[in-house]
Amino acid sequence: MAPVGSTTTTASPPRTAARPSRARSGSAKMLARRGRTGWIFIAPFAAVFVLFLVAPLAYAFYLSLFTKGLATGTVFSGIDNYVKAFTDPSFLNGVWFVVRFSIVLIPVQMLVSLAAALVLDALTTRLARFSRLMIFLPYAIPAVIGALMWGFLYSPTFGPLQQLFSLFNAQAPFLLSQGNVFAGLLNVVTWQWAGYYMIIIFAALQGIDPSIYEAAKLDGANWWQVAIRVKIPLVASALVLILVFALIGTLQFFTEPQVLAPVANGTITPDFTPNIYAFNLAFSYAQFNYASAISFALGIVVFIAVYIFMFATRKRGSLLK
Amino acid sequence: MALVATVAAMALAATLAGCSQGGGSDAQGASNPKLTNCTNKMMNDAPQVSVWAWYPNMAKVVDNFNRAHKDVQVCWTVAGQGGPEYAKFQTAISAGKGAPDVIMLEADQLTGFEIQKALVDLAPYGANDVKKNFSDGAWKDVSQGSSVYAIPVDGGPMAMIYRKDIFTKYGITPPTTWAEYAQAAEKVKAAGGPLFGDLGSNVPAAITALMAQKGAVPFTYNLQDPKNISINLDSQPSKDVLDYWAGLVKKGVVGTQDQFTTDYIAGVVGGKYATYVSAAWAPGYLTGAGVGKGSEKGSFAVAPLPQWNAGDQVSVNWGGSTFAVTSQATNKKLAAEVAKGIYADDASLTDGWKTQTIFPLNQGVLKSDAFINNPVDFFNGQTANKDIYIPAENNYKGFNYSPFSVYYYAQLQAEIVKINAGKISGSQAATDLQATMVKYAKSQGFTVK
């Protein structure tokens, strides 16, 4: 967006730096100077970024190139840790779990959020406004506390599910057992995050020019058709964005299983997800070198997954504009 | 703009607050600056020693210590309980900073930290002055040869808590051998009674102790010979013990619920388990968890742990804690004073056992009349200390822990989960466990014999 037409005054503006500015606002020198100012705006962020992301990342990568044995010292081992990671059944099983989990969770979450957003977009009753807030509410609850709550709710002795079943003298399925933990976790995460995604989609929907709907109705479209043919395509870029970040977040699944592990009767093992595995390697087994390698290996997996996804949806919206 | 002004003001305020807070953790030398963020208050201006501990009555214990000492003051905080505290300690070790001067550690964790040179040998600091206060077994757990890495506080000699009412109802007398235990379990089940016990996957320390009771020596490790280790998890005794419990699970006479959960407690309260194979701190744990307040009040008693051979008196230990001095301590001499003195005075120990918070290992207490003859409320007045726990503690011979207890426990837990799911036999679990641990030890650079 180049600056439009330039009618610079010739007198040097008293408030700028004492430099007589006879140049036009579109001149290279001016742009260059402004470019430098751009860096000033970015500087604080750059500082924090380097300090708390780049530097630790570099150090973590450095760590991952060494191996530490409890009995031996720390030894340089190059990419050995990475080879070990990608052949480690614990890591691979964890990856398989989060991939499966993402494949199921993300569509489910999106469907719920999308449906809710569409409905809320169409209604303006008080119930709708109230619902909007209530659906968003779980997001205000820290994931740790939400998981603690669900731990109680899932209790085979005290949970409401169990109490419901006991009315019929039956035993409720334990939602954190080996067979059910997938569904159990799916529920917790959907509950926690669907509202958040819903609000985003809703905001995007609210931004659609209403005249488009008029045009569609003139063409004879009913509510359903408007939703599918008009609304969804128009919020596609927002959808893609959420999907990418949901994908990244889910592949890095950590908090909920970590918090629920003590009440899951052994189902949630120390290597349940790659992130949990990295955490335990670092903090329980004192193997931070390998833990760093696992984290980076996970990062590689995430990168590949996101790349595939972006490639598949390249027509629908670009993140980098 | 208002926003900017607010931000600027906050930044300034925060900076000033931060300035006044800093300086504690990167102290250097013997000057011992004041530590900040202690949960307790100081009683005088003596140099401070930081302590991490999670005893429920620690506030009193710290106050008792601080009142009695003019040369040093304790600055205490709860950095977590068990695993999370160890994780923080581990982080501090890796980073080289951030560890407390004195830390509460369970005995099975000591070797793992000793091997990382994170703990200070207390022998040069007079540790042996207090050796006489503890049984041989207790002292062995904190020593490596002539080095002493921690001072014991409490322990967990194991015994069998049982429900008198259930035993009476089904005509059972407390089993003295494991064979009798299994028979009693089946008898109760056949008569339509509750489960006889519970094999929780999250109590690997207890299961290891039970394996040791039959003579298993899972690990032989000596810090003086740091690179060598012997691992014998698939010895016949280990297999026998795991097979035994797997058998009970298969027959449906014991539960598979994780312990230390509200669900387990609900089971105990509701009489779902006829026995609870546990340690001396169990009454305190159960009472605090709300057991013994309702109709089940007064129905509990305790009997010695069943043996493998009639007449044996093999004693094993589950849990228990110590205080160790970390290698990051600023003033090791003072820290050693604290480690030796804290929770070692009469007032604290008495409070500890009277509130059933700990089973003290201090021989002074164990030999005192008050403790010996204490009618334990939870057991309806039974003199459990005299009859059961003190003899068990005195018989305890100590245990040889590996330098990777956390990893080992996690693997054992995974095996128990499989046993409980009926997927695997006890012997198979032992064999698998052996393979996993040998592989791990080798990957850590140990020579496994």
Next chain:
Amino acid sequence: MTETLEKTARPVDAGRSTPLRTARKPRNVIAHLFLVVLVIYFLVPVWWLLVASTKNAPDLFAGTGALWFGKDFNLFANLADLFTYNGGEYLQWLGNSVLYAVSGGVGATVIAVLAGYGFAKYRFRGRNFTFALLLGSVMVPLTALVIPTFVLLSNLGLTDTIWAVILPSLLSPFGVYLMRVYIADAVPDELLDASRVDGAGEFRTFFTVALPLMRPALITVLLLSIVGTWNNYFLPLAMLSTSKLYPITVGLGLWSQLASSNNGGSHSLWSLIIVGALVSIIPLIVAFLTLQKYWQGGLSLGSLK
């Protein structure tokens, strides 16, 4: 954390004023039913929390009526217990959470706004590359960063201080992305140029011209940053060891560990944890409700690209 803002050249308008009123009655009923079902689903756990907060420990584990009140109404007793346990530990934690969330959140927003503006409105070498780097940074698992960050902060002597939590919280790549996207459309270059032509310097232009136009997005980023820092568990858990500095998430986590092995001594911590959880979600809810009008209706939206 994800968020998106659509841009518009039009000024803020408080949501659409002409909703689709042509929805037919039956559809309305179905739609409303659907909403009711959703609301119930999302509210049941919160309702449970509310009900559980009014019970004392025995009632909690009585095994009956998880979703309805117990015999006694103990809410106020529980609250009193909560605020006095261990010398007011909980209030300390609540205060810490507020401190971290507000300073971290405000700080992150300021930085994100500045950076977003810089990315959006200035051309300089390496801009696109830096921006791509930004998005890539989101893909890094945090677990990789914890120990190195700990090492870094301990070298600065800042671990186990409030700064160990606040400083890393200032990093908000999402915030930068959002601001950049929003500013690129909501702040027309023409306005900026006009201001420059009038003789204003870059910073003055920023403050007087650009900033007011960014408000909806700014509030959104502020809210998300505050929420993000408030909810943060893993970072403070790793950086802090003295319980006095814990935020509410770590504090409740600590109580939960203690409660499981029943280390509260004779005090059952479960009721404290539940009531503590209830109280902890109130500040955020209040924040949402008050800021709601800024960010819900205020996300002015035009055509989407």
